[in-house]
Amino acid sequence: MRNLGRSVSFGLFLWRTQLIMFLNQTVRSRKPGRLIAVLGGGLVLLILWGWEGFVTALALQASHHVRFDLDVARLFSLGFFAYTGVLVFSSLVFSLNALLLNPDLDLLLVSPQPVEAVLAGRMVVQFLRLLVLSLLFTFPALLVISVGSHNPGILVGFATLFVLYPVWPVVIISLATLFLVRFIPAGRGKEIVTVLSLVLALGINLLNFLFNPALRPGGLRGRRGASPNLPDVPFATGPFTPPGWAGRSAAAILAGHWLPAAGWLLLLLTVSLALFAVGSRLSGRLYLAGWIAAVPPRRHPGGAALARRHGRAIPLLDPVVSAIVIKDWRMRTRDIAQLARFAMPVIFLFVLFGFRSTRLLDSVRSLGGGPVAATLALLPSWVLLLSLSSALGLTAVSLEGRSIWIYNASPNTVLRMLQAKCWSVALPTALAVSIAAAITESLVHPGWLWAVTATGLALVQALAVTSLMVGIGAFFARFDWTDVRRMLHPLAGLLGIIGFLAVVGASALLMAIAVALSSAANLPLPATWLAAIVLSAGGAIVAATFGLLLSAARLRRLEPG
Amino acid sequence: MLSTRLLTKRYGSLTAVEDLDLEVSSGELFGFLGPNGAGKTTTIKMLVGLLRPSSGSARVAGFDILADPEQAKARIGYVPDSATLYDKLSAREFLEFSGDLYHLPRALRNRRIDALLNLFGLADRERDFLSGFSRGMRQKVSLAAALLHDPQVLFLDEPTVGLDPQSARQMKDILEDLCREGKTVFFSTHILEIAERMCTRLAIINRGRLVAVGTLEELRRQAGAESQSLEQIFLELTGSKEEDVGAVLRGLEG
Numbered sequence: 001m002r003n004l005g006r007s008v009s010f011g012l013f014l015w016r017t018q019l020i021m022f023l024n025q026t027v028r029s030r031k032p033g034r035l036i037a038v039l040g041g042g043l044v045l046l047i048l049w050g051w052e053g054f055v056t057a058l059a060l061q062a063s064h065h066v067r068f069d070l071d072v073a074r075l076f077s078l079g080f081f082a083y084t085g086v087l088v089f090s091s092l093v094f095s096l097n098a099l100l101l102n103p104d105l106d107l108l109l110v111s112p113q114p115v116e117a118v119l120a121g122r123m124v125v126q127f128l129r130l131l132v133l134s135l136l137f138t139f140p141a142l143l144v145i146s147v148g149s150h151n152p153g154i155l156v157g158f159a160t161l162f163v164l165y166p167v168w169p170v171v172i173i174s175l176a177t178l179f180l181v182r183f184i185p186a187g188r189g190k191e192i193v194t195v196l197s198l199v200l201a202l203g204i205n206l207l208n209f210l211f212n213p214a215l216r217p218g219g220l221r222g223r224r225g226a227s228p229n230l231p232d233v234p235f236a237t238g239p240f241t242p243p244g245w246a247g248r249s250a251a252a253i254l255a256g257h258w259l260p261a262a263g264w265l266l267l268l269l270t271v272s273l274a275l276f277a278v279g280s281r282l283s284g285r286l287y288l289a290g291w292i293a294a295v296p297p298r299r300h301p302g303g304a305a306l307a308r309r310h311g312r313a314i315p316l317l318d319p320v321v322s323a324i325v326i327k328d329w330r331m332r333t334r335d336i337a338q339l340a341r342f343a344m345p346v347i348f349l350f351v352l353f354g355f356r357s358t359r360l361l362d363s364v365r366s367l368g369g370g371p372v373a374a375t376l377a378l379l380p381s382w383v384l385l386l387s388l389s390s391a392l393g394l395t396a397v398s399l400e401g402r403s404i405w406i407y408n409a410s411p412n413t414v415l416r417m418l419q420a421k422c423w424s425v426a427l428p429t430a431l432a433v434s435i436a437a438a439i440t441e442s443l444v445h446p447g448w449l450w451a452v453t454a455t456g457l458a459l460v461q462a463l464a465v466t467s468l469m470v471g472i473g474a475f476f477a478r479f480d481w482t483d484v485r486r487m488l489h490p491l492a493g494l495l496g497i498i499g500f501l502a503v504v505g506a507s508a509l510l511m512a513i514a515v516a517l518s519s520a521a522n523l524p525l526p527a528t529w530l531a532a533i534v535l536s537a538g539g540a541i542v543a544a545t546f547g548l549l550l551s552a553a554r555l556r557r558l559e560p561g
Numbered sequence: 562m563l564s565t566r567l568l569t570k571r572y573g574s575l576t577a578v579e580d581l582d583l584e585v586s587s588g589e590l591f592g593f594l595g596p597n598g599a600g601k602t603t604t605i606k607m608l609v610g611l612l613r614p615s616s617g618s619a620r621v622a623g624f625d626i627l628a629d630p631e632q633a634k635a636r637i638g639y640v641p642d643s644a645t646l647y648d649k650l651s652a653r654e655f656l657e658f659s660g661d662l663y664h665l666p667r668a669l670r671n672r673r674i675d676a677l678l679n680l681f682g683l684a685d686r687e688r689d690f691l692s693g694f695s696r697g698m699r700q701k702v703s704l705a706a707a708l709l710h711d712p713q714v715l716f717l718d719e720p721t722v723g724l725d726p727q728s729a730r731q732m733k734d735i736l737e738d739l740c741r742e743g744k745t746v747f748f749s750t751h752i753l754e755i756a757e758r759m760c761t762r763l764a765i766i767n768r769g770r771l772v773a774v775g776t777l778e779e780l781r782r783q784a785g786a787e788s789q790s791l792e793q794i795f796l797e798l799t800g801s802k803e804e805d806v807g808a809v810l811r812g813l814e815g
Contacts (some may be wrong), residue, residue, distance in 0.1 A: 405641060409637070409639045
């Protein structure tokens with residue numbers, strides 16, 4: 001019990017430190033940009049909370065008039081079961097990050113605290129974070145229900161559930177991670193986390209496609225009655241597992257049946273405390289048993305011949321530009337986190353369109369040949385363009401990280417670096433996008449003129465949009481991060497999407513105008529169509545050039561390095 | 562070879578370097594000394610073109626670093642205090658990249674890389690990723706990259722930090738050789754013994770201002786103490802007090 005208390009108090013101490021760090025980086029930072037971001041974020045949160053509260057109030061009103069024959073306990077059990085998936089994923093990433101990537105764990109472990117207390121303290125921090133996250137999503141709804149049903153205990157009851165429920169998955173995953181990382185080679189943590197994220201994201205998408213009734217030909221029919229059919233998942237809905245206890249407790253809290261609610265909560269509390277106590281002790285032992293494998297220094301694969309071949313430049317490119325392009329691609333392909341940024345969009349495009357290709361193709365072909373079908377056939381290429389250009393273009397300059405001094409100390413201009421970055425990301429993007437466009441156009445058969453011009457437009461758009469993304473990424477470059485997820489400034493991401501939508505939207509609009517003008521003014525359709533294509537391509541190039549020049553001016557002022 | 566005129570760098574209300582006037586000739590091994598936060602790194606970063614001065618000017622190898630940065634940088638080699646390199650490149654790949662940035666012809670670049678890797682004892686690790694290198698090895702790679710294009714002026718910020726005694730000695734020999742060849746070496750250090758033994762001239766900077774410049778003898782005369790060591794001169798000129806460390810530590814015990 002004493003150990004448990006020490007772990008909790010150490011966790012609270014860590015939590016307070018993290019809160020101070022958060023405040024220092026936000027409201028106490030005295031940086032106008034950050035203060036505006038905090039205020040903006042707060043405002044958005046308030047608006048979303050207001051909306052959630054409003055919708056909940058409407059639903060509460062409706063529930064007085066319409067009778068739903070719904071098994072609330074089962075619904076909540078299923079909800080908590082689904083939440084378990086989120087908990088497993090988040091605690092897996094959190095634990096792997098803590099053990100493999102963040103040096104602060106070492107700092108804590110050299111303090112005069114038992115290893116068990118440090119590891120358990122970090123779990124406490126996770127519970128508190130998850131409580132805050134849960135309340136962030138549910139607070140307005142719970143508040144409205146509490147007030148609407150004159151049952152103030154609802155908020156407290158659910159908050160207790162939100163603290164207790166994550167204990168079992170977090171403890172089990174933390175222990176499993178401590179055990180597993182003993183087999184992960186040193187220095188591969190980031191890659192392992194990325195691969196796990198990728199596998200999980202793909203798995204969820206595939207499962208959604210395979211099991212989501214909304215994606216079946218019959219759609220949601222059969223679920224629309226007053227009595228929706230809830231699936232029966234024994235682990236989730238039975239009375240012997242944590243999701244079942246949490247679901248029953250939540251239903252009882254909502255109904256104001258406090259005795260059964262307290263009973264289920266007590267069961268959850270007892271099991272959570274026992275698991276936490278056992279988990280803390282075990283995690284200490286696992287940690288002390290040695291959690292990381294030693295590996296020999298990593299070498300570049302291949303022999304001298306390979307190294308010599310790599311030493312060559314890309315033909316037709318300036319040597320400096322070529323050196324940067326080669327260096328960037330080596331960095332991207334050798335870092336799985338970077339590689340995933342490149343591979344993910346392609347895989348998701350396959351998942352998104354590949355599985356539904358027959359139905360989609362039939363729909364587009366039913367329009368017959370011509371410019372409209374050719375434009376619609378560009379949709380997958382545009383999705384690919386957005387994914388690739390934002391993943392690669394926005395991080396192209398930030399990829400330099402703290403090593404930016406190497407380029408800045410060399411006798412080369414900022415514009416040349418931007419030029420190299422454009423080559424580095426625009427070429428592969430343009431290649432992938434134009435291949436995708438050529439494939440979809442050949443499948444749709446809109447007619448050779450429309451297909452060729454549309455593919456040409458996709459190629460130019462890919463070059464221009466990616467260059468624009470490079471410019472936006474350079475304007476908001478972050479050189480302090482080596483983690484690709486953190487290199488990207490949120491505002492750059494937003495502006496990138498706006499830029500893409502502006503370029504592609506303008507193209508689509510011009511194409512629509514071309515078709516309308518041709519039929520209204522009796523002009524030859526190929527002429528108006530070609531004019532629209534030329535204008536679209538020209539506009540995209542102008543936008544990209546403007547973005548690059550602006551970012552070059554900003555980079556010159558930044559003095560990075 | 563190197564001259565600054567009223568070189569100043571301000572960050573808002575903080576003046577990191579103020580009105581710095583320096584002249585360094587060819588073949589000089591120039592030591593730039595100062596306590597932590599004195600402005601050494603800021604000065605070096607301005608001289609290699611990484612920071613833009615708030616006012617004043619600097620000429621390196623005959624070129625104004627502000628007006629003609631590409632020409633000046635082509636003649637400069639730079640080794641920063643903590644060499645952040647590209648972790649996912651091997652040592653050879655990094656050097657190839659550096660050579661290309663300085664427009665070296667490919668054959669010459671490869672020849673020099675081979676020679677430098679051998680010189681620094683890195684030939685057998687040339688295909689290892691830099692992520693697996695120790696701080697000292699990174700420092701060596703960084704120095705090799707700085708020497709690759711045969712610069713006229715070499716700037717080193719705390720070059721011996723992280724190096725083992727053997728490598729530190731090797732670096733000292735290399736720097737002296739470079740000066741004999743007529744190159745200029747400008748380096749900052751905290752290790753006063755190294756500065757005392759190696760440098761032809763020294764400058765001491767404190768709180769952004771140059772407090773003394775000259776040979777060791779000239780510094781002694783400026784400090785008014787003919788037989789003092791560089792450490793004593795340094796403490797004298799930077800106004801650092803020799804605290805009673807023992808008393809402070811005893812105070813902590815209470």
